[in-house]
Amino acid sequence: MTAIELRGVRKEFGDVTAVRDLDLTVAEGEVYGFLGPNGAGKSTTIDMLLDLVRPTAGTVRVLGRDATGDGVAIRRRTGVLPDGFSVYDRLSGRKHVEFAVRSKEADDDPDALLERVGILDDADRKAGGYSKGMRQRLALAMALAGEPDLLVLDEPSSGLDPAGAKEMREIVQTEADRGATVFFSSHILEQVDAVCDRVGILRDGELVAEDSVEGLREAVGGEETLEIAVGDADGAGGADDAAVEAVRAVDGVSRVDRDGDALVVSCADGAKTRVIAALEDAGVAVDDFHTREASLEDLFLAYTEGDTPTADEDESGSDPPDDDAADEEVDR
Amino acid sequence: MSLAAIAEKDFQDAVRSRGMIALVALFSLLVAVFAFVIRPTGQGEQFATELLLRFFVRPFLVTTLVPLVAVVIGYNAVSGERESGSLKLLLSLPHSRADVVFGKVVGRGVALSVAVFAGFLLPAAVLAVLAQTGGLAAFNAGSYFGFTVFAAILGVVFVAIAVGCSAAASTQRRALIGGVSIYVLFVLLWGAVTGQFLGAAGGIVDPLPVSTEQVRTFLRVSNPTTGVEILSNAFLAERLFSGENVNRQISAASMLVFWTVAPPLVGLWKFDADDL
Numbered sequence: 079m080t081a082i083e084l085r086g087v088r089k090e091f092g093d094v095t096a097v098r099d100l101d102l103t104v105a106e107g108e109v110y111g112f113l114g115p116n117g118a119g120k121s122t123t124i125d126m127l128l129d130l131v132r133p134t135a136g137t138v139r140v141l142g143r144d145a146t147g148d149g150v151a152i153r154r155r156t157g158v159l160p161d162g163f164s165v166y167d168r169l170s171g172r173k174h175v176e177f178a179v180r181s182k183e184a185d186d187d188p189d190a191l192l193e194r195v196g197i198l199d200d201a202d203r204k205a206g207g208y209s210k211g212m213r214q215r216l217a218l219a220m221a222l223a224g225e226p227d228l229l230v231l232d233e234p235s236s237g238l239d240p241a242g243a244k245e246m247r248e249i250v251q252t253e254a255d256r257g258a259t260v261f262f263s264s265h266i267l268e269q270v271d272a273v274c275d276r277v278g279i280l281r282d283g284e285l286v287a288e289d290s291v292e293g294l295r296e297a298v299g300g301e302e303t304l305e306i307a308v309g310d311a312d313g314a315g316g317a318d319d320a321a322v323e324a325v326r327a328v329d330g331v332s333r334v335d336r337d338g339d340a341l342v343v344s345c346a347d348g349a350k351t352r353v354i355a356a357l358e359d360a361g362v363a364v365d366d367f368h369t370r371e372a373s374l375e376d377l378f379l380a381y382t383e384g385d386t387p388t389a390d391e392d393e394s395g396s397d398p399p400d401d402d403a404a405d406e407e408v409d410r
Numbered sequence: 411m412s413l414a415a416i417a418e419k420d421f422q423d424a425v426r427s428r429g430m431i432a433l434v435a436l437f438s439l440l441v442a443v444f445a446f447v448i449r450p451t452g453q454g455e456q457f458a459t460e461l462l463l464r465f466f467v468r469p470f471l472v473t474t475l476v477p478l479v480a481v482v483i484g485y486n487a488v489s490g491e492r493e494s495g496s497l498k499l500l501l502s503l504p505h506s507r508a509d510v511v512f513g514k515v516v517g518r519g520v521a522l523s524v525a526v527f528a529g530f531l532l533p534a535a536v537l538a539v540l541a542q543t544g545g546l547a548a549f550n551a552g553s554y555f556g557f558t559v560f561a562a563i564l565g566v567v568f569v570a571i572a573v574g575c576s577a578a579a580s581t582q583r584r585a586l587i588g589g590v591s592i593y594v595l596f597v598l599l600w601g602a603v604t605g606q607f608l609g610a611a612g613g614i615v616d617p618l619p620v621s622t623e624q625v626r627t628f629l630r631v632s633n634p635t636t637g638v639e640i641l642s643n644a645f646l647a648e649r650l651f652s653g654e655n656v657n658r659q660i661s662a663a664s665m666l667v668f669w670t671v672a673p674p675l676v677g678l679w680k681f682d683a684d685d686l
Contacts, residue, residue: 091685130501131685150412150504158502164495168426169419177419181412181503217499 079142081106081228081259082127087136089122089283096122097283100136104261104276106227109254111270112263113378114280120263121161123280124232127261128158141228154182157221161232161263165213167206171197174205175219184224191219196245210237218249229253231262247273279381286381304343304350306367308357321360328356412505416513417520424483424521433479437529440471445533450547457541459550460646463557467530468642472561473635476526477568477597483522484572485589487514488681489579497686511577511678515670518573519566526565530558553646560642567634567669568592574673577681596633604629628661634669637662 082104089097097119104110114120125131126138129149138145140152165174175188192198195215200208205216214237221229231250235243250273254260264270270277271291278288287294308321325341326334330349335342343353350369357364424430444466450457488511491497500510534554541549572589579585595603608615608626615625630636640662644650651659 125686128502130498150506153502154504160495160498160502162495163498163502165499166419166423166496168423173419173422177415178503180415181505220499221502 079106083139085137087133090134106259107257109260109273109275111274111277113277115265118280119283120280155227157226157229159217159221159231159234165205170202171205171216172201174216178220178223182224186223191222195219211242229258229260234262302369306341307365308362321362324356324360325353328352412509413513416509417516420514420517421521433525434529438532441533456548457546459553476561476565480522480565480568481572481589481593483518484569485576485585487573488576489582489585493582507682508678511674515570515573515674519569522565522569523562526562556645560638564638567666570670571673574677577677600633631662632665634666637666
């Protein structure tokens with residue numbers, strides 16, 4: 079059975095189209111990462127799964143039921159971590175979880191759930207005094223109540239520090255191992271990387287790519303991008319054409335570009351030290367270098383900010399190309 | 411089940427607010443002041459419970475302050491959660507929107523009733539003790555308690571109207587405007603507005619098999635504050651649902667039920683169709 083099935087879904091708010099002709103299927107037991115920049119329509123899509131927002135056209139089915147007509151039955155078997163929610167300031171964390179357990183007619187021990195998300199020590203405090211991260215954990219505890227068949231997590235790591243984000247991923251993994259379907263959205267790719275069976279990338283309300291993480295990685299050939307600052311302040315020791323040619327000749331390098339005094343090198347994993355060595359052999363002073371985001375991130379940016387590899391002809395994609403990644407590190 | 415869970419949570423949330431304690435204190439203080447004003451001064455004079463209730467507690471407290479408090483408690487019930495985002499948390503759980511609206515009516519209605527009972531009965535307890543010890547002659551505890559029930563009923567009716575308005579409003583601002591309008595209409599301007607209505611609708615009423623006077627009475631009884639006034643008067647006169655104006659009492663009571671149910675339903679109808 080499919081856990082989530084969207085067919086030709088379209089949502090308009092006034093004259094703004096938030097989601098257009100979206101087809102999406104998530105199998106039972108799958109962990110699906112729903113990616114896209116802010117404003118791409120992720121939350122609108124999730125709101126339609128939960129019947130907070132009704133589609134203008136198309137059908138939304140969750141756990142085999144119609145989302146608009148059968149919302150309560152769906153949510154009885156679904157755990158939800160919403161985005162942009164707020165807590166009941168005057169009620170304690172434990173009261174929140176007790177309420178969730180009662181609402182789902184489950185028999186979980188609220189303390190066990192609070193323990194699992196790491197806020198048991200603060201269970202008796204009023205939730206109004208919780209930090210953003212603790213609120214996020216509290217909502218997760220509420221979502222986990224009643225062993226849901228489906229978990230819908232909207233930007234689950236927002237407000238969490240790296241350790242918290244890791245715990246969140248571990249909980250997602252545990253739930254998936256238990257057999258639950260997990261559907262979560264994010265605008266940060268690395269969160270998705272580790273846990274997802276499959277990812278879909280949404281842009282301007284349309285699904286522009288959908289594949290396994292490995293599949294997406296293969297699409298960019300497993301490359302990484304090096305940014306190398308060369309030369310000193312008065313320009314001496316910079317990279318001349320000969321040096322660029324020398325780098326280009328290094329095994330595993332696919333592309334070299336000059337960016338002011340810096341070199342941008344696309345190369346295979348592991349070619350980094352050979353590139354640096356080649357530059358030094360050519361008499362170039364390597365001032366500083368770093369690896370720009372994982373190549374998967376580049377793919378994500380490519381899909382979501384214009385030049386998509388699938389050459390999606392979309393007149394609304396008005397973002398100027400190629401000025402996004404170059405704005406760090408060229409300020410010397 | 412779901413409705414009860416929401417009502418209970420909302421009640422717990424409401425009674426934890428500081429406003430709740432302030433409210434009980436305000437009610438108690440006012441009742442105490444009124445009781446002091448009408449205290450028996452001469453020897454052998456009796457404590458005038460009916461006087462206290464009819465001419466002090468009702469006009470100043472019950473039909474003026476209780477509706478105001480009820481509107482303040484109710485107007486942000488749904489719209490406030492909608493604006494803050496806690497509604498997302500609530501509707502992530504298996505609750506229908508109807509559960510939310512009616513759960514709020516029940517939760518906040520009960521919270522206001524608790525405030526009314528606590529605020530009214532604390533000073534009454536003092537009076538009752540004084541009456542027991544002979545410090546005060548003839549405090550009628552039964553009348554007083556019954557009257558408190560009517561005050562709570564009126565509170566619940568106004569909570570229901572305000573919650574309905576809150577459910578229909580897409581923003582807090584609109585809910586606030588709606589709440590103020592409810593108060594102004596029912597408490598301050600009902601007579602004037604219905605008078606205008608009768609004047610304008612004369613042509614429509616005439617062909618109907620009812621007299622203008624009957625319509626006027628109906629409109630008067632339709633106001634929940636008047637309804638509670640009629641019923642509480644009958645109660646104090648020990649003629650509740652008996653005596654010559656029993657029909658008027660029945661229509662007053664049914665209008666109170668109408669105002670408790672209809673506004674939340676209308677609010678729900680709008681709320682249910684909205685994207686949140």
